[in-house]
Amino acid sequence: xxxxxxxxxxxxxxxxxxxxxxxxxxxxxxxxxxxxxxxxxxxxxxxxxxxxxxxxxxxxxxxxxxxxxxxxxxxxxxxxxxxxxxxxxxxxxxxxxxxxxxxxxxxxxxxxxxxxxxxxxxxxxxxxxxxxxxxxxxxxxxxxxxxxxxxxxxxxxxxxxxxxxxxxxxxxxxxxxxxxxxxxxxxxxxxxxxxxxxxxxx
Numbered sequence: 285x286x287x288x289x290x291x292x293x294x295x296x297x298x299x300x301x302x303x304x305x306x307x308x309x310x311x312x313x314x315x316x317x318x319x320x321x322x323x324x325x326x327x328x329x330x331x332x333x334x335x336x337x338x339x340x341x342x343x344x345x346x347x348x349x350x351x352x353x354x355x356x357x358x359x360x361x362x363x364x365x366x367x368x369x370x371x372x373x374x375x376x377x378x379x380x381x382x383x384x385x386x387x388x389x390x391x392x393x394x395x396x397x398x399x400x401x402x403x404x405x406x407x408x409x410x411x412x413x414x415x416x417x418x419x420x421x422x423x424x425x426x427x428x429x430x431x432x433x434x435x436x437x438x439x440x441x442x443x444x445x446x447x448x449x450x451x452x453x454x455x456x457x458x459x460x461x462x463x464x465x466x467x468x469x470x471x472x473x474x475x476x477x478x479x480x481x482x483x484x485x486x
């Protein structure tokens with residue numbers, strides 16, 4: 285049975301009952317897109333933190349409803365897209381940073397736990413760069429798909445430095461590799477690295 289409900293559609297950043305509502309949409313488990321208003325916390329840091337765990341929407345009657353990564357496949361809040369995933373046994377929303385031949389996502393549960401999650405379209409598994417610049421391969425991880433919640437996730441730890449790992453990962457794009465090896469690109473430039481790779485490979 286399809287889950288159907290109507291969301292209240294408002295202009296960007298409308299304030300109702302001291303709450304800020306932002307225009308967006310959610311992707312239902314049946315892949316239907318439902319446009320709605322999503323609550324945005326006034327505290328920017330708290331709002332950013334909550335985006336990875338749960339969101340609150342407002343329905344057509346003005347009632348609020350909380351949604352977790354188990355409830356939906358993903359959502360768009362303002363101009364930012366998040367995708368549901370089961371990550372290290374924890375249900376999360378990961379933020380889409382770069383879309384293209386190579387996809388780049390970001391997840392953080394705090395200042396000491398930040399991860400970049402990435403995959404090229406033809407790759408089966410996702411790669412992960414952890415806060416300490418160690419790398420994991422998530423075998424069987426399929427972010428946002430219903431099957432990812434029951435699939436076994438095998439962590440393959442790989443002790444490789446940033447330059448070594450991404451020089452090999454992007455070996456089909458010499459301009460990106462040269463910038464990584466020269467130090468022009470560092471781990472703080474992940475978004476720019478993936479954007480350049482996609483531009484060169486298209």
